[in-house]
Amino acid sequence: MHNPVTVEVTRGNIVESRHRGMAVVVDGDGSVLLSAGDVDVAVFPRSACKAMQALPLIESGAADAYGFGNRELALACSSHSGEDAHVELAAAMLAKAGRDVDSLECGAHWSSDQKTIIHQARTLEKPTALHNNCSGKHSGFVCTCCHTGTDPQGYVGYDHPLQQEIRATMQSLTGEAIGHDNCGIDGCSIPNYAIPLKSLAHGFARMATGQGLEAARAQASRRLMEACMAEPFYVAGTGRTCTRLMEIDPGRIFAKTGAEGVFVAALPQQGLAMAVKCEDGTTRAAEAMIAALLARYMEKDSAAQNRMMGMANRSMKNWNGITIGEIRVTSAL
Numbered sequence: 001m002h003n004p005v006t007v008e009v010t011r012g013n014i015v016e017s018r019h020r021g022m023a024v025v026v027d028g029d030g031s032v033l034l035s036a037g038d039v040d041v042a043v044f045p046r047s048a049c050k051a052m053q054a055l056p057l058i059e060s061g062a063a064d065a066y067g068f069g070n071r072e073l074a075l076a077c078s079s080h081s082g083e084d085a086h087v088e089l090a091a092a093m094l095a096k097a098g099r100d101v102d103s104l105e106c107g108a109h110w111s112s113d114q115k116t117i118i119h120q121a122r123t124l125e126k127p128t129a130l131h132n133n134c135s136g137k138h139s140g141f142v143c144t145c146c147h148t149g150t151d152p153q154g155y156v157g158y159d160h161p162l163q164q165e166i167r168a169t170m171q172s173l174t175g176e177a178i179g180h181d182n183c184g185i186d187g188c189s190i191p192n193y194a195i196p197l198k199s200l201a202h203g204f205a206r207m208a209t210g211q212g213l214e215a216a217r218a219q220a221s222r223r224l225m226e227a228c229m230a231e232p233f234y235v236a237g238t239g240r241t242c243t244r245l246m247e248i249d250p251g252r253i254f255a256k257t258g259a260e261g262v263f264v265a266a267l268p269q270q271g272l273a274m275a276v277k278c279e280d281g282t283t284r285a286a287e288a289m290i291a292a293l294l295a296r297y298m299e300k301d302s303a304a305q306n307r308m309m310g311m312a313n314r315s316m317k318n319w320n321g322i323t324i325g326e327i328r329v330t331s332a333l
Helices: 044-055 056-057 070-076 084-096 113-122 134-150 161-174 197-209 213-230 241-248 283-297 303-312
Strands: 005-010 014-027 034-035 184-185 189-191 254-258 262-267 271-280 314-317 323-329
Touching: 005 084, 005 283, 014 197, 014 283, 014 303, 034 084, 044 056, 044 161, 044 197, 044 213, 044 254, 044 262, 056 070, 056 134, 056 213, 070 084, 070 134, 070 213, 084 134, 134 161, 161 189, 161 197, 161 303, 197 213, 197 262, 197 271, 213 254, 241 254, 241 283, 254 283, 262 283, 271 283, 283 323, 303 314
Parallel strands: none
Antiparallel strands: 005 014, 005 323, 014 034, 014 271, 184 189, 254 262, 262 271, 314 323
């Protein structure tokens, strides 16, 4: 099956680039409300599944034991820009468990955000693991281990008790078998599992609605999503797409990006979730695709819907501020 062209990029009046992709919208029962492309093909969710990976932080009692609020929970689900506030909060989370940056096993890197990396270059000799975009998630992992009495050393490993728990959690949410056969290693060194795009969306629909989940997991899922919606800056950062999407309709939209052109979102009050994958891994296309899907389920002609469509179809400018073309979704969405 050939995936349709979902996003076009123009220069002048001519289409310069085309992105093919898959997209799906699912409700809590798993019913498909919309699909484009082969949504049964397995994709690596990458960082898009961080809210699923953060569930043990709440379910273990660690979040309450350490007094974590919305900001800490949002950071545990984040792919942040490494801004000072992100770094400071990750360090504070570790300190609650009596740990520091040396406990993190995610590796160190400079920010991918231009303004942030310029700030880092001016103020740092080199970045630490706290600056890694996944440091919030990893701080949550370390805190979970410390609270449960599990040695956090090697927590990124496939056989570590925490990764075993995360694997079981994701399998329960998505309904997919997860193991060595569909396992890859993520950029931050933890296991990442390829699953059908439709199942990824269904997992988030279940988190958004609580359908088919035990009461404790439904409550933990709702708490994580509400934290992210309440503190979108700590999910991503200044000017980032996840943050901007959630700020368009505060408290009603959950959104999370993943590397290689993956994006998930949920509308808890409407009981649905969605997932997209740009076939060639381009983030700009995934961002346009998820915005277009979200706009379909917003009040027609509302200010929020118009802003969302402005993210789905946007003009491009060169360094002199001259409009040179646009990024736009196709009729496939």
